[in-house]
Amino acid sequence: MKQGRALSEVLTELQRQNAAKQDFIGPAQAFTLRPDGSTFEIVHTNSGQQEVFGTTDLFHRQIGSTLGIPAKYYDQMRKLKPELLAENVNAWFADREQSYMIRSMDYGNGRVARALLSDRYRRIDNMEIASAVLPLFAGQPDMQVMSCEVTENRMYLKIVNKRLELDVVPGDTVQGGVIISNSEVGLGAVSVQPLLYRLVCTNGLVVNDLGERRTHVGRAAKAVEDSFTLYSDEALIAEDKAFMLKIRDITMAAIEETRFGMIVDRLRESTQVKITGRVQDVIELTGKTYGLNQPEQDGILNYLIQGGDLSQYGLSNAITRASQDVESYDRATALEGIGWQVATMPIQQWKEINSK
Template sequence: MDYIVNTHRLQMEPSGSDVVLRILDENAGDRIEPLDIGPNAHRQIGTHLSIPAKYYTKMREENPDLLSTNVNSWFERSDSQRMLRVLDGRARAFLSNRYLRMDHLQIAEAVLPIISEIKDARFESCQITEDRMYIKVVNPRLQQEVVPGDIVQAGLIISNSEVGLGSVNIQPLIYRLVCSNGMVVNDAVTRRNHIGRINSAEENFQLYSAETLAADDHAFLLKVQDTVRAAVDEANFSRVVGMMQEAANAKMNTANVPEVVRLASRDFGITDEEHPGVLQHLIEGKDLTLYGLANAVTRYSQDVESYDRATDLESIGYNILSMPAKRWNSINQMAA
């Protein structure tokens, strides 16, 4: 269920060791049952009210009464209209009233018939997480060899968020057969941000799911279908394979391999907790090149529990692979 509400009709209350969210009518009664609040909605409430994230979390964990007092005071003062996305009695998103609901089902209904047209297409991985849906598909009929014995296949990844954490994305995917790694190609993407018309609480309290399939989204869904057809493009695939072949010849400074990995990790958003795992896979792969480092990152993605973070690492692997030669040389020089 989705609701458009005025913030001065919202009230946070302590409940046990946590808090709940109430939606009040003009007589201060509950319009619906009090809602549990998911982690994403908590983050969005804090952001909307300009409460620093660390302080918000500290209040929630240590003093829910204080959090409720803070939030309710700013709710009353902000007097804005927001969209609440609710599932199973829990607020999972707290969004702008212009948020355009593009749900996973809509995207799946648009893309799955097109994917079925790709002969021998293989669903390599699919997942719905708290934040996103992912569909990863490989076309085994389109493949090339990077170096002898190292074959990659073309594919695509389709992703969507229903809770305000990203637009609809369609991106090429490179699948490496040697170790079942996926690499998301970041520089070719069809994107649709979730921004639509302003919804008013005076118009409706509850937004019905049928409205999600608005006519003005039809053109975009057709574009999504066209992009899926074109995503596994032979010319683009060959271009990326060419980059891989160049990276396979970009040698690493072996005087201090751990420092090369640390510097590259820092530059590309790999955390201090993650980079030792990348280093391990680099050493095990015995390929001390830029290509080997990119593959170590995508291989490490398989060790990560979070599917969202694993997909991020597949994108980071491509970012490393495609870094300019000047930047790669600089990393090697700094590690010396």
């Protein structure tokens, strides 16, 4: 399992972000991308109130997606002709009747627009999630936060219950846990999924088809009168409280003993499914199926050979071991989920990958 920062460091960063973030909402006609292609502003049509932001790559990707500008063309304009990009973006915004939410963050050297989202986007922030679930495990010596991180796009909490422990095969022990993740910038729902921690090599496996997801969709948000700044009303506060209680219930259900046993049984089945084709071809076809790039495939091949377990389970473990070498914590966690998908791949799909 890839290690992030210490829990205390992550909580400190979440507190810093809570103080630095600010959300705005307004009509598309009030949005302008400046000719430099990297500065964004909103101007209130009545008061003339203005907010100016720097921009992130994700914010630009969301602008392109919202306005239907193909990503390749958008990137080319942004790199070579930013004034043409601004002209395109502003023309399309001017034709829109919708309102949008802008999520921003003060990074110390100025305010940056980090996400362009629907006005129906439900703000469920990382600190809220952490504050709801971490007390469930506080003071329990068998519960341990094995890894956590807050990246530019997501927060992750990976918690293991050391009392949940079984062998997949003799000597290969796994413990059960849970991963809680969230994106404040529109890149995914609040997600609570079972997690396995393999003691022999500290691999993490995200069970991504047995979890729960809650989307960031709600009622259309409103701004303070004659302003772009969003407000929270009593109804939204009550909804958020009920939502957090539900997240706590889902979190505890994810580490329930019966579910853990069922997950381990599925892994045991994968130990009996052998690789019969040429190993390099199996990894290449797996890479094409699950979007693994060449360096990732090379690492998986290396760990598969080192492990000596030429089975579906062995391939899954090679993927989760290779995830620890990936620089991006986001990508490493995605690979932990791919490891589970490979271990539980439908037999027909396995036959196709294993056919050469």
